[in-house]
Amino acid sequence: MSEPSSARRALSGGGRVAVATSAMNVATYGFTIVAARAVGPSEYGAFAACLSLLIVVQVGALGLQATAARRIAVDRGNVAAIERAILALAGKVSLAVGLLLLLLVPAIDALLNLDSLVTAAVVAVAAVPLTLAGGQAGILQGERRWGALAVFYLAQGLPRLLVGTSLVLWRPSATSALLGVAIGFLFPLVVGWWVLRDRRTPDVVPPEHSGHSMLVESAHNAQVLFAYFALSSVDIVIARQVLDDHDAGLYAAGLIMAKVMLFLPQFVVVVAFPDMASTESRQRALVRSLLAIGVLGCLAVVAAKVLSPVAMFFVGGADFGEVEDLLWVFAALGTVLAMLQLQVYAVLARQARRSVLLVWAALVVLVVLGLRVESVAALVTVVVAVDAVLLTVLTLASLRLASRAAPAATRAPG
Structure with a gap:
């Protein structure tokens, strides 16, 4: 592909991703405003504290995304093997993160002063799809599938606004607001599954793309x-x-x-x-x-x-x-x-x-x-x-x- 053609493709992809990430951020900000008004200061404080914890947890998902995107970008001959390995790793890491947070529910409840083990448990549940989505996003980013990635980002924001708003209006509480966030995390997973459903199955995964090597890179x-x-x-x-x-x-x-x-x-x-x-x-x-x-x-x-x-x-x-x-x-x-x-x-x-x-x-x-x-x-x-x-x-x-x-x-x- 010529450089001008590549530049035009990047510009077009950048425009789609720009619109999608802007819409995602506006929707996320909009739900935050709705939740603040619906649940009141005390409950909103608990909700905001849980969101802050999820932001910390999200570095795991972003680490997986960067690993997948980088490896696919530099090794186009082993895309199928990288996809298979990163999705398997993302599944294991997401379950491990969710299980760890479930074990830490009492500590999360005390640290964030939630007075609700259920709310702390929802944090643990939400961490699973949040982490798993990192692997899918990295594949789409590395393959430069900007249209699919734009839909993926839209699915991260708009459902949260719609589902979350419905839940907090039905039952105004920090738990309902956080449950809306957790359910919202499922939608990008569906998008990722759909666009990656026809991926090829490699005969063998090269040693340089083993699960262990990807785990080390993702941790870094x-x-x-x-x-x-x-x-x-x-x-x-x-x-x-x-x-x-x-x-x-x-x-x-x-x-x-x-x-x-x-x-x-x-x-x-x-x-x-x-x-x-x-x-x-x-x-x-x-x-x-x-x-x-x-x-x-x-x-x-x-x-x-x-x-x-x-x-x-x-x-x-x-x-x-x-x-x-x-x-x-x-x-x-x-x-x-x-x-x-x-x-x-x-x-x-x-x-x-x-x-x-x-x-x-x-x-x-x-x-x-x-x-x-x-x-x-x-x-x-x-x-x-x-x-x-x-x-x-x-x-x-x-x-x-x-x-x-x-x-x-x-x-x-x-």
Whole structure:
């Protein structure tokens, strides 16, 4: 396939994935709003705590997805074998995660202060389809089946909104809301099963694609992603420690803008990841994706500065007016985090082992420096600075390694 044709295909696929992930995020956010209004503050607090735990559990699914996508992208001759191995591994890992969480139900109930073993048990049940879906998504991503992956992402968001809303209106409680989320996780599984139902059965699975090797890689991927999620989330914990309740609330409101800018270009990472796994296209995919996220982020930063009264409507309204002058900084933070997320996936794509140490080091530096600040402006400035330095270091490392790998791939025989 020629480069222009490949670029047009990626652009078309990116558009479909962009629409699907946007709809998924809007539906997820919409259900969160419905649940908050329907169940009340106390029950919503329990529901939000359970969702936070599921986000942590999700790193396992994302680790499996990255493993499947990377291996399929770089070894097109063994796609059937990789599919078979990753689906088998995803099934085992999902059952193991679910069983472990079931055994920890009393601990989850006490840790999250749920006062309901049933609610804690629903968390364990929800973790099974959530983890299993990671393997399916990785196959579709690695094969660049963007239309099917777009439907997969739509199935992750829209059913949650419809089913979850019905349940919380019928019986307003944290358990009902969480049950809606768990049932919603089943729909993408159905989509994945349908589009993968005709997959070929390989005669033998090559040793390099054994279940053990995939488990090791998935565990590494999950650890890298966990480090990134910790880095991108620790600032709100720091805010609760160094700021009073009022200023911590202002910081949390500003983070809404940052999270919007983090999730808005999510489709760029999804589409670029298979290309970043290939030595021939790694540098081109990385540069183009960084530029795309950067341009989108710059436009958002300018809009947040010029149209700050409009932006305030989406981050809490007049009660949080003191943070209005800083919204453009939070938009910049979200842009840096989005570009940093791309770089983390670039690390996964080339299976670097030492680069993750930089992420953990940045987390330590951020905590040390963040605990010394005394204002919202100072904290967000420190976070942007630390994340920007990490982004610069990872970008330079990625481009240097990509430039070295490309000539070697060009000289390779065959």
